[in-house]
Amino acid sequence: MLVLTRKVEESIMIGNDIVxxxxxxxxxxxxxxxxxxxxxxxxxxxxxKSIMEQNIRAAEVPEELDRISEDLLPRxxxxxxxxxxx
Amino acid sequence: xxxxxxxxxxxxxxxxxxxxxxxxxxxGFPQWKAFAILEHQEDSPLFWLxxxxxxxxAFLTIDPxxxxxDFLEALHTGDRACLGLEEGSTKFVLALITxxxxxxxxxxxxxxxxxxxxxxxxxxRQVILANSGLSTQHPVLRSRPSSD
Numbered sequence: 001m002l003v004l005t006r007k008v009e010e011s012i013m014i015g016n017d018i019v020x021x022x023x024x025x026x027x028x029x030x031x032x033x034x035x036x037x038x039x040x041x042x043x044x045x046x047x048x049k050s051i052m053e054q055n056i057r058a059a060e061v062p063e064e065l066d067r068i069s070e071d072l073l074p075r076x077x078x079x080x081x082x083x084x085x086x
Numbered sequence: 087x088x089x090x091x092x093x094x095x096x097x098x099x100x101x102x103x104x105x106x107x108x109x110x111x112x113x114g115f116p117q118w119k120a121f122a123i124l125e126h127q128e129d130s131p132l133f134w135l136x137x138x139x140x141x142x143x144a145f146l147t148i149d150p151x152x153x154x155x156d157f158l159e160a161l162h163t164g165d166r167a168c169l170g171l172e173e174g175s176t177k178f179v180l181a182l183i184t185x186x187x188x189x190x191x192x193x194x195x196x197x198x199x200x201x202x203x204x205x206x207x208x209x210x211r212q213v214i215l216a217n218s219g220l221s222t223q224h225p226v227l228r229s230r231p232s233s234d
Contacts, residue, residue: 038163038164038167039164039167039168039170041164041165041168041213041214041215041216042216043214043216047198047214047216048113048114048214049114050222051113051114051196051198051199051212051214051222052113052114052115053114054182054184054196054199054222054223055112055113055114055115055182055196055212056114057184057186058145058146058182058183058184058196059143059145060184060185061094061144061145061146061185062185062188062190
């Protein structure tokens, strides 16, 4: 882990496109501002962890799936990408 | 045509053209890089995302638009950009389903971090819709009210 010490209104750069600024410090809370390209997702670390945990739960699919009552499910809307399909 | 062993479907022939590459794997699991999509049942909205690296690994999935009709429209522009939709090309979007302790009627879908696949390049990614306020455990079955 790279450790840098910054004061309020100072910032760091990550790569060429990401700037993290310290906006405000109040007690043990730090307000950070992040400038990044629109397509770069920025999220709290606990969000990443909760998604990883949900992926693990999702991977535990029961061996035998009872027939899922089709009338409770919405109808299919998109075909999966098959061979050669655009 | 390579033959993939799977726990759920037995041995499958999966042609190279059907393989979907996830360069970064799934969130938390960068090592799972190759998958194929399989139907659950004819005309079912459910699809399996079958790992080609681990035979026992398969995810049940569903298009998030089927359980939340305004899924795309309600997205923040930054999140929509993460899905790659502003490029104008079609993408195949799937939410991973969790079946809590085998209780199928309580299945939920991870709308916060769906999988997006580009059918032309056959590249997939799991994307976090960080601004969406969506849930990792959104109820799937129609008889259930939304929890979020």
